[in-house]
Amino acid sequence: EIVLTQSPGTLSLSPGERATLSCRASQSVHSNYLAWYQQKPGQAPRLLIHGASSRATGIPDRFRGSGSGTDFTLTISRLEPEDFAVYYCQQYGSSPRYSFGQGTKLEIK
Amino acid sequence: EVQLLESGGGLLQSGGSLRLSCAASGFDFNSYAMNWVRQAPGKGLKWVSAIRHSDGATFYADSVQGRFTITRDTSRSTVYLQMNSLRAEDTAVYYCTRIGQPGAFDLWGQGTMVTVSS
Numbered sequence: 001e002i003v004l005t006q007s008p009g010t011l012s013l014s015p016g017e018r019a020t021l022s023c024r025a026s027q028s029v030h031s032n033y034l035a036w037y038q039q040k041p042g043q044a045p046r047l048l049i050h051g052a053s054s055r056a057t058g059i060p061d062r063f064r065g066s067g068s069g070t071d072f073t074l075t076i077s078r079l080e081p082e083d084f085a086v087y088y089c090q091q092y093g094s095s096p097r098y099s100f101g102q103g104t105k106l107e108i109k
Numbered sequence: 110e111v112q113l114l115e116s117g118g119g120l121l122q123s124g125g126s127l128r129l130s131c132a133a134s135g136f137d138f139n140s141y142a143m144n145w146v147r148q149a150p151g152k153g154l155k156w157v158s159a160i161r162h163s164d165g166a167t168f169y170a171d172s173v174q175g176r177f178t179i180t181r182d183t184s185r186s187t188v189y190l191q192m193n194s195l196r197a198e199d200t201a202v203y204y205c206t207r208i209g210q211p212g213a214f215d216l217w218g219q220g221t222m223v224t225v226s227s
Contacts, residue, residue, distance in 0.1 A: 031211075033211065033212055033213075035213040035214070037154075037214075039154075044204055044217040044218065044219055044220055045154065045204075045214075045217055046217070047209075047214060047217075050209070050213035050215070051211075051213075056213075056215065088153065088154055090154075090214070092211075092212035092213055092214075095159075095208075096156075096159045096168035098144075098156040098159075099156065100153055100154040100155065100156070101153070102153050103153045103154075
């Protein structure tokens with residue numbers, strides 16, 4: 001099973017700042033099948049990025065995914081108040097043995 | 110509207126059984142594999158089970174293998190999760206998700222809570 005490790009665990013930033021979230025895989029993710037999800041309190045997760053760098057439908061362009069192999073990054077260029085949430089990475093290259101990272105909490109500083 | 114609507118959660122004792130349902134609407138159910146993902150209180154996301162649309166093949170996480178069964182009823186556009194021999198560690202919100210192409214979970218239900226007391 002591919003283990004995903006996200007860092008940092010918590011990121012404290014202010015609106016307007018740039019956020020950089022990391023996801024490292026224990027082995028190479030097949031075809032860069034890496035997704036990012038956003039989850040707000042009391043809500044279901046929402047798909048942001050798939051294929052490491054493709055934005056899902058309706059996702060603003062301030063969200064950018066990058067990386068390949070074992071190292072992936074989610075960058076939010078200018079934080080909006082609604083962006084403060086928990087973010088999870090997930091690999092689906094070893095489907096159906098899907099795995100998620102433990103999450104990064106993005107909180108308002 | 111494209112959506113997934115789960116139901117069937119509840120409170121029960123360890124060793125009991127429960128069946129969750131997920132009704133899909135607004136898209137061609139027969140064209141998508143479906144998933145269950147769970148989230149224990151205050152914890153992260155864990156994949157539970159998947160069912161392939163092409164041949165009905167099923168897959169399970171090791172933690173639920175032999176206890177949980179995923180099925181789908183194409184006539185009702187519904188996927189089910191039969192959970193037997195429930196344990197306290199199965200306590201979680203259970204989300205039904207659609208597996209898009211080529212495999213990210215592109216649609217989620219609102220979740221249904223399962224609480225297993227020991």
